[in-house]
Amino acid sequence: MSWQIRVEHSTGYRYASPVVSSYNEARIIPQTGGGQLTLEAMVRTEPAATTYRYWDYWGSQVTAFDVHLPHTELVVTGRSLVRTAPEPERPVDAPSWAALRGDDVADRYVEFLRPALYTPEHPELAAAGLELAAAHSPADFIVAVGDWVRDRLEYHAGTTGVHTSAVDAWRQGEGVCQDFAHLACVLMRAAGMPARYVSGYLHPVAEAEIGQTVAGQSHAWVEGWFGEWWGFDPTNAVPAGQRHVVVARGRDYDDVPPMRGVYSGGTSSSLGVTVNVTRLS
Structure with a gap:
């Protein structure tokens, strides 16, 4: 709801x-x-x-x-x-990887397939994205990417800044939601899935009381396109739903x-x- x-x-x-x-x-x-x-x-x-x-x-x-x-x-x-x-259902008629990597998708979503300032190409990350894609259908791929990112990044506030790239955070092994989203975008694009960076707010309480004001968070997550855009929060391992407030979308933080x-x-x-x-x- x-x-x-x-x-x-x-x-x-x-x-x-x-x-x-x-x-x-x-x-x-x-x-x-x-x-x-x-x-x-x-x-x-x-x-x-x-x-x-x-x-x-x-x-x-x-x-x-x-x-x-x-x-x-x-x-x-x-x-x-x-x-x-509300929390979205994953698209049930997702295209195959071959269709996602075809010219039609590449032409339409080229800006969300190419590297950007904070989501640069890296051979090891590209290999990881392709390996995950080989083991998962497009509909399951984003969740697998989120698992991969959380296995390699520890959430530590203050250890990275707004100008930290996905590669820098990965090498450092820690970061915040922005870094989780950037790293997820790199893997998704390397595999051939259009990915966009989403900036907004997160209500921190899943069962929030009506009328109670709490400290919220500026937050970042990702959306992948596989037949339609679908949002996933790699930091918290949940689909983007009713607790997520979308403010801006782009290729990475530099756009939003x-x-x-x-x-x-x-x-x-x-x-x-x-x-x-x-x-x-």
């Missing part, structure tokens, strides 16, 4: 000296589509700024804003109300950062990120 979830996401920066101009993009508004419906959404900035929205190349909604008043802190807060999609911008002023430090989620139904 679907859930209705309220999400509040706040992120901020402090500057060593006053910033006189900054130009920013935020990807913190959940998407509508694929069974998910965003009922309400707003983005507020401190200092206050006029915002405008557009959809980027990958279909993610971007809130853009400029600040031209001197400021030493910038805080961006997004609030949204979302009806999430929650905040991106440039500014004129002193060095910056993060004020941190907080995510609060409340299940309303």
